[in-house]
Amino acid sequence: MRRLWVMPLAAAMLVGCSEKQPPEPIRPALYVVARPELAQDLGRFAGNIEARYESTLGFRVPGRIVRRYYDVGTVVKQGDILANLDPTDQQNQLRSAQGDLAKVQAQLINAKANARRQQELFDRGVGAQAQLDTAQADLKTTQASMQQAQAAVNQAQDQLSYCNLRADHDAVITQWQAEAGQVVSIGQEVVTLARPEIKEAVIDLPGPLAEALPKGIEFRVAGQLDPNINTSAHIREIAPQADSATRTRRTRLTLDSTPAAFRLGSSVSVTVSSPTAEHFQLPLTAIQETDGPPRVWIIDTATQTVSPRDITVLRRTTKSVLLSGGIKAGDMVVSAGVHSLTPGQKVRLDKESSQ
Structure with missing residues (x-):
């Protein structure tokens, strides 16, 4: 009789335990903040700072060069003797x-x-x-x-x-094409002078891009050593023919301002972009693709919960995706583990995990 009384009591305890569900765990969430982009990046190209006006000088009589007075990079004044011939x-x-x-x-x-x-x-x-x-x-x-x-x-x-080769204007020597002891003919190129007061950026654009530059094209010129030193620029000249070897076209850009760090010959990085409608760029891992349209998960900061939102994809790369709609500036988008989320699920925002 005692054994029969114990068994119903144990069954009642098991039923009571099964009615209490354990709380759903709060999972950490990696996220990115959606920031709008108003320009389409068309590429980044390496270039150099050059003088807009350059002149190549030569002797007006033939002869043997006996002396060169200055090295490349020297600033010379108008009338200075650069080199002379045996007279x-x-x-x-x-x-x-x-x-x-x-x-x-x-x-x-x-x-x-x-x-x-x-x-x-x-x-x-x-x-x-x-x-x-x-x-x-x-x-x-x-x-x-x-x-x-x-x-x-x-x-x-x-x-x-004429045996004395003189600078015809204030300039910087950028190149010597002849050495002391060399015999030169009339008009043969000897030295190149650049006027430093007006500088420009020079890049080589791919032929198809140079031939189909969109309206409102924007150029951003930045120093390669310090990208924080930058300025905007616009096209002054595009070579009418492509280079036979590289199939690129030499493009000269007029700088809207000239930072002191942009010295003649310094290397720059030129970003080419075109104005476009507002769009957003997210990591590819933030996109969840099921049977329906692609979607992302948005975090509600007030309730610390997530909810799905359909999106419109413009373009994909191996690491990112470009969106034209579905989110707005400032949205916090889950960037990893999206396939294991459920609507209304609570998440924990770890600031160290945010991007």
């Missing part, structure tokens, strides 16, 4: 021209004296008209020879001065 040939030409000039000057003295003498004889009635005409003609011929000889001297002096 021996030009000095010989000048001496020859000066000798011819001295000879003609002596002839001119004789021609003037003869013309004056014939004029005096003719005035006294003892000289012939023919002799006076001949003397005056010789004087004019000698005067013309004098002018020709003087021009030859001036030209020889100019040729001698």
Whole structure:
């Protein structure tokens, strides 16, 4: 009888325990805050800061370079001598021209004296008209020879001065194309000068992108060493033909402002973007795809619960997804473990886990 009384009591205790459900555990949630993007990123390209105005200088006479006075990167002033040639040939030409000039000057003295003498004889009635005409003609011929000889001297002096290659404006030396001891011809490129007052960014854009740049294209130029140093820019010039090897087109950008860190030759990173409708970029792991439309899970900060929301996907990559609708700025979106969530489930927001 005692055994029969114990068994109903044990059964009653089991029924009472089964009626009490254990509380649902609160799971931690990784999340990201939705931030709107108003521009479409078209790519990032490496470039350099260059001067808008550059000039390549060469000697106006042939010869052998005997000296270069400055190195690359030196700031020079207008009129500074950059390099010079061996002036021996030009000095010989000048001496020859000066000798011819001295000879003609002596002839001119004789021609003037003869013309004056014939004029005096003719005035006294003892000289012939023919002799006076001949003397005056010789004087004019000698005067013309004098002018020709003087021009030859001036030209020889100019040729001698051309042995000095001078800067035609204030500039920075960016490149030497010839070395001391090298023989150069007339007009051969010797040195490149850049005017530092106006700078621009130079990049190479892929041919298809350069040919189909959308309206309102935006360029952001930033220093590669310090991206916080940046400025906006706009297109000044696109090369009409693509490079035969790389199939890219050289693009020159006018800087809206020129930070001091943008020195000639410094490397920059140029981000190309185009204005577009508001969209959001989320990690690919934040998207839950079932039989219906794709969705994300939004965290209600007041109740610490999650709820699903349908979204519209614009584009996918291997790590992220671009959305055009379904969420709004400031929404807290669960970024991991979305396939194990249920509507109304409580979550714990761990600040160290937020992205």
